[in-house]
Amino acid sequence: MTAKGGVKMSAGERLILALDVSEHDYAIELVEKFKDYVGIFKVGPELFTSSGPKIVEDINKKGKKVFLDLKFHDIPNTVSRAAIAAARLGVYMFNVHASGGLEMMRKCRDSVVETCLKENMERPKILGVTVLTSISKDVLRDEVGIQHSLKTHVKYLSGLVLKAGLDGVVASAREVSIIRNHYGKGFLIVTPGIRPSWSPPDDQKRTMTPREAIREGADYLVMGRAILQQADPLKAIELITLEILAV
Ligand code: C5P
Secondary structure, three states, rough: OOOOOOOEOOHHHHHHEEOOOOHHHHHHHHHHHHHOOOOEEOOOOOHHHHHHHHHHHHHHOOOEEEEEEEEEEOHHHHHHHHHHHHHHOOOOEEEHHHOHHHHHHHHHHHHHHHHHHHHHOOOEEEEOOOOOOOOOOHHHOOOOOOOOOOOHHHHHHHHHHHOOOOOOEEEOOHHHHHHHHHHHOEEEEEOOOOOOOOOOOOOOOOOEEEEHHHHHOOOOEEOHHHOOOOHHHHHHHHHHHHHHHOO
């Protein structure tokens, strides 16, 4: 199957399972249970803060890729040093907030490229987070203070990410088509806020179904609660996979 992004992947490879749990052993149990159905496992702040870097090593030992979702947002020097640490850990992808600015993103990329060349390591993919999927257009305007539309802001931040030389963005599936149309096929688009028709939105505001997200051109779907909070998570993965395959 080829999405608009042009990357050929199976339905399972497109799935990123968010390990939003706090115990190392439970997370590894989940990896063991789902590793044949999911391409990448996402380690976020909860799991990383409670389990430490060992969780990444242990997921890699199971032969699986890790998306380190710590959304770095700091001064250029601090972010680039954290990025080097992530690369040395062996993560497959990690992210920074695009709103940290061009200099921060460029320094992050350059430091990772240089370190990986010097130390003969595989370079992780670096993504820029645009606007969180839990942020509505009203919150973006009234609380964050951005006066142009949410779509315009996502487009603007995506352009900055591309200019900085990062590999792609994290965005809501609702903004995929605008990003794809402006920045082309090679730009990775990772979409959280995915909800099949049979699962509740929880705190996510800008959601889409797996079918819609893939149809719009997303490369990867990040999914957590819609899988892990089901009575039968494997059945949920099967339904999601079938939905992706039907596109
Ligand atoms: O449970 P749910 O599928 O909503 O989980 C989505 C995951 O994606 C969470 O781990 C969340 O931290 C992450 N995420 C997000 N929105 C972003 C970036 C990451 O929901 N913009």
